[in-house]
Amino acid sequence: MGDNAPKIVNAYIEIVPTDTVKYELDKQTGMLMVDRPQRYSNVCPSLYGLLPQTFCGPRVAEYCMKQTGLTNIEGDKDPLDICVFSEKTITHGDLLMRARPIGGLRLLDGEEADDKIVAVMANDSAFGHWQDIGDIPRELLERLQHYFLTYKDAPGAQTQRCRHGAAYGREEAYEVICCSQEDYVEYFQKLTGSVFG
Numbered sequence: 001m002g003d004n005a006p007k008i009v010n011a012y013i014e015i016v017p018t019d020t021v022k023y024e025l026d027k028q029t030g031m032l033m034v035d036r037p038q039r040y041s042n043v044c045p046s047l048y049g050l051l052p053q054t055f056c057g058p059r060v061a062e063y064c065m066k067q068t069g070l071t072n073i074e075g076d077k078d079p080l081d082i083c084v085f086s087e088k089t090i091t092h093g094d095l096l097m098r099a100r101p102i103g104g105l106r107l108l109d110g111e112e113a114d115d116k117i118v119a120v121m122a123n124d125s126a127f128g129h130w131q132d133i134g135d136i137p138r139e140l141l142e143r144l145q146h147y148f149l150t151y152k153d154a155p156g157a158q159t160q161r162c163r164h165g166a167a168y169g170r171e172e173a174y175e176v177i178c179c180s181q182e183d184y185v186e187y188f189q190k191l192t193g194s195v196f197g
Contacts, residue, residue, distance in 0.1 A: 001052055002098070006177035008122055011082045011099040013049040016090050023093055025050060025079075032094045042150060045143045046118075047090055047097070050079035056113055057183030063176060064106060064113040068164065076112040080180040083144060084119045085136075087126030098122035103133025104173040107148050108164045115176050116148060118167075132170045141167060 002010045014023045014032060020043075024035035056075035065073050084099045099119035107114040118136070120127040130136060145165045 001054070001177075001181070005181075006101060006174040008098055008100055009051055009082070009119070009177070011047075011049050011084055011097050011119065012052055013047045013084065013090065013095050013097055014093045015044060015048045016093055017043055017045060017047070018091075019043075019093070042147055044083070044147055045140065046083040046085050047093075047121075048081070048083050049093065051082050051117065051177065051180065052079070053184050054080040054177070054180035055184040055187045056080055056115070056180055057187055059179035059183045059186075060115065060176060061113045063179050064108075064115070067106065067168070067172070068166075070108075072111060073108065074112050075183060076109060076114045078114075079184075080115060080117060080177065082117040082119055084121055085127045085130075085140075086121035086124050088121070088124070100128075101170060101173040101177065102130050102135065103167060103169050104176055105145060105148060106164050106166045106168060107162055109162050114162070116144075117173050117177065118144070133167050134169070 002008055012025065014025060021037050022035040023032050026033040056078055058075060060075045061073045065071060082099065084097060100122050101117050101119045103118045105116040105118065107116055118133060120130050145167070149162050149165045
């Protein structure tokens with residue numbers, strides 16, 4: 001994730017705002033694959049991807065429960081997601097980008113913690129001055145929250161698959177990132193008997 005994590009991270013970008021297909025990194029091959037077409041008209045208002053060498057397991061779930069007072073939450077068993085704002089037009093995913101976390105969204109997908117770290121591209125000329133989640137214009141933050149609260153639901157759905165969506169600041173984002181790094185080490189240590197780093 002980089003030597004300066006969690007303050008500066010290497011984010012792997014899977015999709016860009018113009019994508020009408022949801023791409024996802026295939027864990028078996030390490031290749032970008034088509035996950036599903038975006039069935040509805042909403043599009044992610046930022047670059048979107050994951051933080052390498054992270055895993056949302058018991059520590060991420062425990063932190064989510066501590067912050068929300070909820071119980072019986074598990075990690076989603078995927079790498080930690082990240083949304084990156086940039087002034088520059090990035091035309092495709094499948095790339096690494098240096099990003100600076102400024103906060104996050106606490107999402108629940110069913111009963112699974114599915115946090116989205118919110119970041120800006122490192123040294124971005126338009127958004128680089130954003131230091132914390134409160135620096136994002138309210139309307140843009142609401143668009144991001146709305147996207148993740150609705151992107152898996154059919155229009156007119158009576159229940160939302162994703163819920164919560166509360167925004168949190170930079171220090172909490174650092175905590176979630178560190179929890180996901182620890183979950184990654186523990187998971188792969190159990191899986192392989194060795195530590196990946």
